[in-house]
Amino acid sequence: MKVKNIIKYLFAAFLMLQITACNNDSTEAEPLFDKTPTERLNSRMDELQQVLLSSPEGWKAVYFTDNTILGGYTHLFKFAADGTVEMASDFDESLDTDVIRKSEYQIQLGSTVSLTFTTNNWIHLLSESDNYPIAALRAKGYLGDFQFLYYGQENGEIIFKANRNKQEIRFVKATKADWDNLPKNYAMIPNVIGSSARPLFRLLETNDGTTKHQFDFSFSPITRFAEANSVEAGFSFSYELGIGYSPTGIVVNPAIEVGGQKLSTFVYNDADGSFTSTGTNGVSATIKYSNKPLVLTDDYKLLLSGKGNPYKYFGYIAANLAVAPTTSNYFKSLVAKANAALPANQSISSIYLYFNTAANQTYISYNFNGGKASLNHVVTSKEDAVNKTLILTHDFWAGGISTPAYLKEIDDEFTNPKGLYVKKENFKITYSNVIYTFTSAADSGFRITTYIIN
Structure with a gap:
């Protein structure tokens, strides 16, 4: 037999074996799914x-x-x-x-x-x-x-x-407790927002068991959202956190990762107003209060007199900035108290802070709804370079008047001898104007939010 024919027969036999093997497999194999997709x-x-x-x-x-x-x-x-x-x-x-x-x-x-x-x-x-x-x-x-x-x-x-x-x-x-205690979530909200009886400044501090890091902390109750940014030179890191309330504290999402551990459940401590999440081996994260800003800025230097600074003025506009997260409850309470002492159709509409005017003056201007004329308090400015504060000191009231009784508490905060921390903020409210805050260094809880107008 020719070699060519031998090859043909061998190839045919091989095919038959394959077909037989496939038939055997099909009769013995288990079906891949025992149910239809439906x-x-x-x-x-x-x-x-x-x-x-x-x-x-x-x-x-x-x-x-x-x-x-x-x-x-x-x-x-x-x-x-x-x-x-x-x-x-x-x-x-x-x-x-x-x-x-x-x-x-x-x-x-x-x-x-x-x-x-x-x-x-x-x-x-x-x-x-x-x-x-x-x-x-x-x-x-x-x-x-x-x-x-x-x-x-x-x-x-x-x-x-x-x-x-x-x-x-x-x-x-x-659990039954979840249903019974749901109203306690609402009771936690003021603790997360921050009491007016506590310091204005807050921070997030993380501890990986050996090293601590600090971040400034701001919270918006309207969106239940918080931001925390590193305040350390050479360490740039930020957290953006959704906040959920619980009867005993808060939960955050995404979790804060510290030392390879994810921390999401924070317990409230009423003694100092802190919220702490504790891991293992010394790992923790704490949201707590501070008596002064974590970082003292030089933003106040722009406003000093006699330094060749340009004319600038800033405005607190009640209609827009009363609800700003940086406008303190204490400041709002002083405004409400002043408004209550005015006739029913009058109220404070805005407060402007003028620096380095053409007349080389610095003054605080109180403006009103209801047709009442503005009142201007002329002050002098100087710095506390060590504590980085702007100090405003009484000079005179325009028109030769004395300090109006209903404005005294607000005005005393502006002219407190310990001065004001000045900070250029990185957020906007309603308009594109840059936001500046003025905060009492006397730890009184006084903070006003302003637009830079010029």
């Missing part, structure tokens, strides 16, 4: 329904809708087999969101399994586009959702992602 999704729906009903006191979620700009909102859910859910929240004390309301929910099937709150309840407040906390979120609301995509379970928690932006939300089993 059956698997239906099973997934049943799984989610069963787990939602499995917790006697329901579920709790601290929903951080977008932790790059907003904080967290605690929601409690108790699901029933008839498709109803009881819900409470700490979204807004003025709306009584801690009151339990009943609505409907569905386990829905789309591209994946989802939990959808189909009729209105507290969680829908986070998704309404016309309900927004700041101008940057106009027509966006609180960036929340009411449809959560189901991603399974982990350590007894249910894992969802919001359909709107895929933000992760975890449901943990709720």
